[in-house]
Amino acid sequence: xxxIKTYPIxxxxxxxxxxxxRVWHWRNQSEIxxxxxxxxxxxxxxxxxxxxxxxxxxxRQVFVFKQNDRPIGVLNFSQRSKGELxxxxxxxxxxxxxxxxxxxxxxxxxxxAAQCGQLSLYAEVLSFNQSVVRMHEFFGYQPLPDRPxxxxxxxxxxxxVFRYELDEWRxxxxxxxxxxxxxxxxxxxxxxxx
Numbered sequence: 001x002x003x004i005k006t007y008p009i010x011x012x013x014x015x016x017x018x019x020x021x022r023v024w025h026w027r028n029q030s031e032i033x034x035x036x037x038x039x040x041x042x043x044x045x046x047x048x049x050x051x052x053x054x055x056x057x058x059x060r061q062v063f064v065f066k067q068n069d070r071p072i073g074v075l076n077f078s079q080r081s082k083g084e085l086x087x088x089x090x091x092x093x094x095x096x097x098x099x100x101x102x103x104x105x106x107x108x109x110x111x112x113a114a115q116c117g118q119l120s121l122y123a124e125v126l127s128f129n130q131s132v133v134r135m136h137e138f139f140g141y142q143p144l145p146d147r148p149x150x151x152x153x154x155x156x157x158x159x160x161v162f163r164y165e166l167d168e169w170r171x172x173x174x175x176x177x178x179x180x181x182x183x184x185x186x187x188x189x190x191x192x193x194x
Contacts, residue, residue: 097187103188
C-alpha cells in the first residue's frame with residue numbers, strides 16, 4: 001500500500017500581542033541574532049517598544065509563520081521606497097518541515113507580487129550567511145552593490161544587497177519552482193496569508 005504524501009499548510013497571520021513572548025524568545029536566539037544587523041540581546045522592554053512602534057507604522061507588516069497551526073517563524077516587510085518592499089525572515093523553531101526556509105522565500109515573493117503598486121522586493125544579507133545568499137541567487141534575485149558591513153567575531157563582513165523585480169517573479173515563478181523538489185512545489189501551493 002502506498003502512503004499518501006502530506007505537506008504542511010503554511011499560513012501567515014499578522015503579529016499580535018499573543019505572539020509577543022514567543023517572538024521575543026526567537027529574536028534572542030543566538031542563531032537568529034548572529035544573522036541580524038544588530039546582534040545584541042533584546043530586552044523585554046525593547047521588544048515591547050518595537051511592537052508599539054510597529055502598530056503605529058503603516059509601512060511595516062510582520063507575520064507569524066505557522067505550519068499546521070504551529071508557530072515556527074517570522075516574515076516581515078517594510079516599505080523601503082515607493083514601489084519597493086524590503087523583507088526579512090527567520091525560523092524560530094528548528095524541528096520544522098524540511099524546506100521551510102524555501103517556503104518563506106516563496107511566500108515573501110508571492111506576497112510582494114500580490115500587493116498593489118509594488119514593483120520590487122529588496123533584501124539585505126550579511127555576507128557570512130551564505131545559505132541565504134545562495135538561496136536568493138537560486139531564486140533569481142539581482143545583486144546590487146554591496147554595502148559596507150562591520151566586524152562580527154573579529155571578522156569583517158559586507159552587506160550583500162539584492163532586488164527582485166516582481167514582474168520577473170510573476171513571469172518566472174513556475175520555472176523557478178520547477179527547479180525545486182516536488183514536495184516544496186506541493187507545499188508552496190498551500191501557502192496562505194490570513
